Amino acid sequence: MEKAVPALGRPLTAEKSDEPASFARKFYVAAWRWHFYAGLFVVPFLLMLSITGLIMVYFNSVETRFGERLYVIPQGEMTSAVAQAQAAAALYPTGAVAQYMPPPAADRSALINVKVDGVSMIVAVDPYTNMVLNAVEKDSTWFYFASDIHGTLLIGDLGDRLIEIAAGLAIVLIVTGLYLWWPRDGSGFARVLIPRLSARGRALWKELHVTLGFYISIVMVFFLISGLAWAGIWGGQFVQAWSTFPAEKWDNVPLSDETHATMNHGALKEVPWGLEQTPLPLSGSEAGVTGIPEGTPVNLTSVEGLARAIGFDKQFRINLPGDATGVYTVSADSMDGDTETPTGDRTVHIDQHSGKVLAEVGFxxxxxxxxxxxxxxxxxxxxxxxxxxALNALFCLSVIFLCVSGVVMWWMRRPSGVLRLAAPPLPANLPLWKGAVFIMLLLSLAFPLVGLTLLAVLAFDVLILSNIPPLKRALQ
Structure with missing residues (x-):
């Protein structure tokens, strides 16, 4: 979260000494101050994102998301998809089947998502006997609980906005941290690329913080950007809006007012990012090409048969139409664990009345x-x-260490016995200080919520904190 000023032979508040502070030193302290303030807000969020990320990685890769991958004993032919769905729906007379996931192998169960009063229930069914093996409320599991915290802090849009601000400020944290890390005073890169383990106390914490922070900085930017792309403002209203798949490519297909995002069930995103804002096709027109042969009833069983005939294999899912104009949607993508690589992403829409294929989109x-x-x-x-x-788990643990080491360095640096925040001082008469702030704000304004936050912090720092001595003493 913060770093000590390098030993330049001057006290920290060099602007108060007899010798005027150098421009480089003042700029260093200014960057440190921004690094410190960004860390105050960001550290709790980075800890939350790392811990929930570890939980999600564990249940996504080691365990299962909600105990759904149940094994069965193969015994003859599997029953039809319709029969399996009916067995699941019988548990909830007031519910409606929303999604069907066929068994990905001969010894695995089918999974049926039944919506009951707005709640998604995942029902595992033996495809040979139609016996219900397990039923779990989807959003009540550890995986989905962690996912909801990871995305919204369990407080909806407000949590999403706070996390978006934190992710943007984390980029400021990285930029200022790299500036502080940059070798100076004649030291070469070899000196800053390898921590000096012989150091003791706060110096050792700094060595580890600085070196580890450099090595994971690029990976952290990747995680932050990919996470921000799902956020409500920068992601949903800026980046995703102009990057979504254009439904106009589907020739002469009537479109619904509903988007693919309506196929997300619960806290976790299930629809590929590039499709979320794309309108769904409508059933009931003459559009489309032959899919299910004429005379064959259009139902879950025939849709599954068509899906396998056109190349869907192993793990995929079928979303059922929600009303008379809805469509059957067959999909497989890597973010749901259906395909081994993202290049295998594929989504196909089928008219629920005619059985025609209305639209298809792939990677x-x-x-x-x-x-x-x-x-x-x-x-x-x-x-x-x-x-x-393994790499994601290592990354999460590294971020946790960076947060803890930043707090430890601050604690060891702060004056003992006084209630002060001990923020790095604002350099006086810093040449080009306004220009440096302007550049930083331009970088941050790429993320609107972050830009507004930084402007507010800057105004507080310059206009209020500097002019109210008691407050200034408490925070510095």
Missing amino acids: EDYGLAAKAMAVGTALHQGDMGLWNT
Whole structure:
């Protein structure tokens, strides 16, 4: 969270000494001050994101998301998808089947999502006997609880906005941290790339904080950007809005007012980022190409048969229409663990009345940003294999250490016996200080909520804190 000023032979508040402080020293202290203030807000959020991230990685890769991957004993032919869905729906007479996930292998159960009064219940069914094996409220599991905290702090849009601000400020934290890390005073890169383990006390904490922070900085920027792309303001209203798949590419297909985002069930995002804001097609027109043969009833069983005939295999999911104009949607993507790589993403919409294929979109149809997010989300979640899981776990632990070491360094530096925040001082008469702040704000204004936050902090620092001596003494 903060670093000590390098030993330049001057006291920390050099502007008060007889020798005028150098421009480099003043700029260093100014960057340290911003690093410190950004850390005050960011550290609790980074700890939360890292801890919940570890929980999600564990249940996504080591355990299961909600105990759904149940094994069965193969015994003859599987029953139909309709029969399996009916067995699940029988548990909840007032519910409606929203999604069907066929068994991905001969020894695995089918999974049926039943919506009951707005609550998603995941029901595991033996595909040979139609016996219900397990039923779990989807959002009541540790995985989804951690996911909800990770995305909203359990307080909806307000939590999303706070996390978006923290993620943007974390980028400021990284930029200022790299400036503080940069070798100076004649020391080479070898000196700052390897921690000096012979140091003791606060100096050792600093060595570890600085070196580890440098090594994970690029990875942290990747995690922050890929997470911000899901956020409500920068992601939903800026980046995602102009990167979403254009439904106009689907020739002469009537479109619904509902978007693909309505197929998300619960706290976790299940629809690929590049499709969330794309309108869904409508059933009931003459549009589409032949899918389910004429004369064959259009139901869950025939839709599953069509899906397998057009190349869906192993793990995929079928979202059922919610009303008379809705469509069957067959999909498989890496962020849900359906495909091994993001390049296998595929979504197909089928008219619930005619059985015609209305629209299809795959990874190759995504725009550049959507392709980057498909890959980024899979890496972010640790879906690319054991190596991805291990690296993500190591990254989360590294971020936790950075947060703890920053707090420890601050605690060891602060004056003992007094109630002071001990923030790095604001340098007086810093040349180009306003320009430096302007550059930092330009960087941050790429993220609107962060820009507004920094402007507010700057106004407080310059206009209020500097002019109220008691408050200034308490915070510095």
